[in-house]
Amino acid sequence: MSAYKKTDKAKSTIVVIGGGFGGLAVVNNLSSSIDPEKYSLILIDARPIHLSLPSTLRLIVSDADNLLEKTFHPYGEHTFRKKLAGNGTFVQASVTGIKFGDKAGKGGSVVLDNGETVEYDILVLATGSIWPRPILFPRESRNAIEEHVKARRQEFAKASDILLVGGGAVRYRSVFELAGELRDVFPSKPITIIHREKLLLNATYPDKYRTKLQRQLEGRGITVLTGDAITASEVSESNIPQAGFVTEQGKNLKPDLVVPTWGTRPNTSFLPSDLLTSSGYVKILPTFQLPVHPNVFALGDMIDWQEQKMAAKASYFHAPKVAQNILVYLNLSNGSSEYTGSTEGLIITNGKASGLGYVDVLWGIVIGGWLSAMIKSKTLMVSSISGLTGYTA
Structure with a gap:
C-alpha cells in the first residue's frame, strides 16, 4: 500500500517533482x-537539500565564503509557507x-525508487538537467554531497595542468566560470579550455560578446583554444595518455586532469518516450501543459x-505562468x-572580481567586468x- 495514498478524498493533491529553482518557485507562487x-501539496526531490547551482563551481574549488553552510538548504516545514504552511509534505526519493x-x-x-507511490x-x-561530473552531486545524503565537494577540491589542488573540454551551449558556461574560480585559487596553474567552434558559447549571442569573453579569460592567463578539439573517445578523467593529447589542429597538450564539461541532458528518463522529443525534452503547450495530459x-x-x-527563466518566467495555469485548471x-519566451541575458562569472554579461535589448548590451x-x-x-x-540557518 502506498505510503502517500490520499486519505482525505475532499482534498486534491498537487505534486511537484523537483526542488530546484523552478519547482520551488511554483510552490511559492501557489x-x-x-x-x-x-x-495539499507534496514536493519530491532526490536530494535532502536544495543546491544553488550558481554557487557550485566556486564550492567545488575551495572553501571560500563558507558556501557549504550558506548554499546547502535542507527541505522541511519551512519550505511550505503562507497558505501552504502545515499543509505541505517533502519526500526525498528518486x-x-x-x-x-x-x-x-x-x-x-x-x-518512487523505494517502491512506494x-x-x-x-x-x-x-x-531540470543532469550535469557533468564535477557538479553531478550524490543524492543519498548531505554527507555524501560534502564528500563529493571535498574530493573535487583535492582533485583540483593536486593537478598541475588542467584541461577543460567544451564551451558551446550556454548550459555549458560552467566551463568558463570553473576556469575563473580555478584561476582565483591557483594563480599560476596552467588552465586550458578547448572548444570545437570558432567562438565560445553559441550564435544566440553576438560575436562581440563571445570575443570579449575569450579575451577576458585569456587576460587572466587562461589558454583558450577555439576551432580545435581532441577526439571524444580520448576524453577521460581517469585515463589520460602518458604522452598527452594531440589536438585536431596539431597542438600538443599534456594535462594531468581533464574535465569534460559537456553531457548536460534533460532529466527525463522516468517519462515515456512518446512525451519526449528525440533529444529527451518534454513536449509542452504554451501553457506549460503536456498536450495529452492537461x-x-x-x-x-x-x-x-x-x-x-x-x-532564472524557470524561476521568474516559467513558474508564475505554471502556477496561474494550475489555478485556471482548478477553476480558481x-x-x-x-x-511566448523571455529576453535572453546572462552573466558569466570570472572569479570573484570579474565577469561578463549580456542582455538582448536595444542593440544588445554587454555588461562589463566590474558591474558583473x-x-x-x-x-x-x-x-x-x-x-x-x-x-534560515
Missing part, C-alpha cells in the same frame, strides 16, 4: 492562492516512473522550448497565461536563496 482546506490517469485530466501516481491530481515536472505541467531545463536554458482563476562582479560574481547572490527555500 502558496498565496491555494485553499489549505481543499488542496522518481522512476509516472502512472498517468487513464483519461485526459484524470489523476495518477508517481512511482505518490498519488496526484495535479502534477508539476521540474526535474493536469500535468512541465517547466525549466527539461522542456522543449527554443531558448537558452537557465535557472480566469484567463490562462501563455508563454557587483551583480553576481562577488557574492553569487547567495543571500537571495533563502527567499526561494524559506530556510
Whole structure:
C-alpha cells in the first residue's frame, strides 16, 4: 500500500517533482492562492537539500565564503509557507516512473525508487538537467554531497595542468566560470579550455560578446583554444595518455586532469518516450501543459522550448505562468497565461572580481567586468536563496 495514498478524498493533491529553482518557485507562487482546506501539496526531490547551482563551481574549488553552510538548504516545514504552511509534505526519493490517469485530466501516481507511490491530481515536472561530473552531486545524503565537494577540491589542488573540454551551449558556461574560480585559487596553474567552434558559447549571442569573453579569460592567463578539439573517445578523467593529447589542429597538450564539461541532458528518463522529443525534452503547450495530459505541467531545463536554458527563466518566467495555469485548471482563476519566451541575458562569472554579461535589448548590451562582479560574481547572490527555500540557518 502506498505510503502517500490520499486519505482525505475532499482534498486534491498537487505534486511537484523537483526542488530546484523552478519547482520551488511554483510552490511559492501557489502558496498565496491555494485553499489549505481543499488542496495539499507534496514536493519530491532526490536530494535532502536544495543546491544553488550558481554557487557550485566556486564550492567545488575551495572553501571560500563558507558556501557549504550558506548554499546547502535542507527541505522541511519551512519550505511550505503562507497558505501552504502545515499543509505541505517533502519526500526525498528518486522518481522512476509516472502512472498517468487513464483519461485526459484524470489523476495518477508517481512511482518512487523505494517502491512506494505518490498519488496526484495535479502534477508539476521540474526535474531540470543532469550535469557533468564535477557538479553531478550524490543524492543519498548531505554527507555524501560534502564528500563529493571535498574530493573535487583535492582533485583540483593536486593537478598541475588542467584541461577543460567544451564551451558551446550556454548550459555549458560552467566551463568558463570553473576556469575563473580555478584561476582565483591557483594563480599560476596552467588552465586550458578547448572548444570545437570558432567562438565560445553559441550564435544566440553576438560575436562581440563571445570575443570579449575569450579575451577576458585569456587576460587572466587562461589558454583558450577555439576551432580545435581532441577526439571524444580520448576524453577521460581517469585515463589520460602518458604522452598527452594531440589536438585536431596539431597542438600538443599534456594535462594531468581533464574535465569534460559537456553531457548536460534533460532529466527525463522516468517519462515515456512518446512525451519526449528525440533529444529527451518534454513536449509542452504554451501553457506549460503536456498536450495529452492537461493536469500535468512541465517547466525549466527539461522542456522543449527554443531558448537558452537557465535557472532564472524557470524561476521568474516559467513558474508564475505554471502556477496561474494550475489555478485556471482548478477553476480558481480566469484567463490562462501563455508563454511566448523571455529576453535572453546572462552573466558569466570570472572569479570573484570579474565577469561578463549580456542582455538582448536595444542593440544588445554587454555588461562589463566590474558591474558583473557587483551583480553576481562577488557574492553569487547567495543571500537571495533563502527567499526561494524559506530556510534560515
